Amino acid sequence: MKFDTPATTNPIDKGRVVGVAQDRIDGPAKVTGSAPYAYERHDAAPNAVYGWIVGSAIAKGRIAAMDLRAAEAAPGVLGIVTHANAGKLGKGNYNTAPLLGGPAIMHYDQAVALVIADTFENARAAAKLVRIDYAPQDGKFDLNTELDNAVKPPDSGFGGAADTAVGDFEGAFAKAAVRIDQRYTTPDHSHAMMEPHATTAAWNGDKLTLWTANQMIAWSVGEVAKTLGIPKDNVRLVSPYIGGGFGAKLFLRADALLAALGAREVGRPVKVMIARNQIPNNTTHRPATVQRIRIGADKNGVIDAIGHEVWSGDLPGGGPETAAMQTRLLYGGANRLTAHRLATLDLPEGNAMRAPGEAVGLLALEIAMDELAEACGVDPVELRIRNDVQYDPEAGPQRPFSSRKLVECLRTGADRFGWSKRNPTPGKVRDGRWLVGMGVAAAFRNNMVGKSGARIGVDGTGKVIVETDMTDIGTGSYTIIGQTAAEMLGVSLDDVIVRLGDSRFPASAGSGGQWGANSSTAGVYAAAMALRAKLAEKAGYPADQAQFEDGLVKLGNQSQTLAALAGREGLWAQDSIEFGDLDKRYAQATFGAHFCEVGVDIDTAEVRIRRMGGAFAAGRILNPKSARSQVIGAMTMGAGAALMEALEVDTRFGLFINHDMAEYAVPVHADIPEQDVLFIDELDDKSSPMKAKGVGELGICGAGAAVANAVYNATGLRLRDYPLTIDKLLKAQMT
């Protein structure tokens, strides 16, 4: 099904199942432990043995010599994979450094060997016996010292152009009545999802099956094939349950590749998990940024010039953190400039983490807006309303937004939060030992869509079955896909069976960039429309008049059951949704407003979030319950970015030194108080037949800046270097 004209009324608009809060249909399996995750596929791959990854001890250089004798002789060891015996490996499109390193080493903890043994303990112990002599080389590990060497990256990927310019930014900025010109920095972040990267691999002849934790099945089938040099048809990926991803599992990573190589080496199934303390340096992370934002406005705060320049670093061949993206679309202003610069660093590879670009771009931009509000003496909510723009401000009014309810989000959110009680003068509100402040930030995340397929059928008992390689990374995909099928075919959610995450199923958009929910349900919609036509035809009713209700296909007062029409062999249909150019003709994005109240200890500068609240507009909210979970989880991640999360770079040895969950702090329950989430009614007919948009990443976008702005309102301390830790607050207080 091609989606190239705005949606009209369709069966989803009934809103009988879709749009109604539903419990996760996979919930019982998860809480009873019967949902199998990648490392536990004893059912599918019995007798698997264990692989343990040896990571490089240096950041850059070469392996001069490897001595495997002690490891090979260790108890239980079945084989060792290294660059020397792995055979020729290709490199995938999505990883920057080879997933099996050696002899060249490109980053710390890059995998250099897989030790396979009969037990987990034996594999881990033997891995320590691999002796490696390195010839280290000097590397570049400090973004700050590489800023001047940063270059304009090629236009590509999800970012579009590296640079954009409209009007005369420099001229307009110089003339502006009010000017903000500040530098903001964000550190490297680790995804810190609950389930580490994990894979069980088995070969059957030349056919490979990977039970793996992966967000993007179709991409990764191609990556496996390309890396191993085998046909795609010989690769099967199975990923029905995934314990969180946040972008960490978008790609083929070392667990899957090495499990495949290991299974080939020892001739039986092998499973590999990347150890928690290897994750930060072995896998991908969100790169650190340095950002310069310049805003020129009139004295009422109306923006005339807005400029956002971003520096980040990555390995040679890597990409930038596209943190200026939202600045192209969020606020008006005739004179505009955005730019991304990329430095070469020899740190582990940077890549996507929840809302790449916007998550850290808004950490900076939304402080800058707070600074502008103060400089103009305009309320920060009102300032954002004044600068709202209903079209793409770079392209002009001929490219309107498909839907944009930022102003409603700001107004409604402010009311619910009690924003009017905020004292605009910083440092004035005390509650016992706490200085109390409130902050606001806009939320913005692009709405991306992608081709997505599904197969849907009815069996002889009237059960509806959906199959697609779409993944559920804890987001609730199972449920919204089930809801969509139930709505389309007029059955209850209990009568739908959803099967996900298998490359044997039709390729979907996958889970990433918050495109998954909207795209994959639209794919199910397309397949269901095809099945409805088949069912109607079988019933002898005109397809456009048949009604699907209560497990029946109806025409006037005639009706037939789905079960009877499907017959014993069942009836199936397959289709996919393909998107035309509506996302070119219309700017498509999701919007929101974050509010936060913090207390800052008057003596120790400990920051405690007291309340968070927000209003969000993201098209049709398919399942308000899981959408809320997504938003509060993302707000929590935003709070982490604001207050504690940072991979600490040791610029001498070239690694993230705090590489475990004891030292890389993410929020715990005690950090997160009441969170109020309101979804603004919105249907976006240009986004998909579902009239939905993504919501999984919107919640992190701006959340951290609302915290930072609240800290400023509480204390009068303006910190522009995330995270806002006690040491920085104390230092700011003293200067």
Added chain:
Amino acid sequence: MKPFTYSRATSVADAAKTAAAMQGARFIAGGTNLLDLMKLQIETPTHLIDVNHLGLDRIEPTPEGGLRIGALVRNTDLAADKTVRRDYGVLSRALLAGASGQLRNKATTAGNLLQRTRCPYFYDTNMPCNKRKPGSGCGAIGGISRSLAILGVSDACIAQHPSDMAVAMRLLDAQVETVGADGVARAIPIADFHTLPGDTPHIESALKNGEIITSVTLPKPIGGTHVYRKVRDRASYAFALVSVAAVFGKDGGGRFAFGGIGAKPWRTPAADAAASSGAKAVAEAALSGARTTYHNAFKKTLVERTLASLYRQKEARS
């Protein structure tokens, strides 16, 4: 983890004797620290002696009017003990500020005293670390040292002692009771129990080869208002950047012990003597001799601020 053998001690004397006789033997209590370190091969014992079944899990009064806490009493049980809560509130509070409920259910009195540093370089076996591998250098000096110590440090090591419990015990003038390999019992004042790094940061306590901790005793209750304030990067489940254990007396006097800043739980007589002069004076006395790095210099300010907070709350109460 390296393969190891395991035995259950049958008596305290047996445990000590076996430990001394077998090179590379270690006691295991809750295992919450030792096992983690073994998995990373930071600790590589060849033999584990399980001391969990020796009846060392009781809390009982001493003839002197104090309290004897068995070496194997779980942190959870100690924090919840009625006498501890009534008479040694600072200890209960310090325990509850540490780790998580699950960990405290396993963690023991002796294990907590002997838990090892959280220096990130200590935890990465590819990095230099004099404590883990004597003579290999100190990765933290000149590296990332935000969480590390500013008092009692040396050119060889600036690691912090991470315990909360031990800070309260230091404040309360606890004694660590042990039995040596020769079967002889002794009591070590907690002030002497942890050793400073000097040139030998791998040596962390006064325990001799094979010596086993049997209990910790607390002297008679000292009354006063007991507080434990732990400042950290998140609201729970993190080690202290700075912690202060304090008992304020009715007479304006007080005593103070500090966590997060010392190579061992930190206490100085001069700080106690300054109690009536306020937070600034106490901080100045406590921080005498402090040696900071670029990353952890803020801890000096934070000590003073944490004390100021305690004084502020004390005044608010009275």
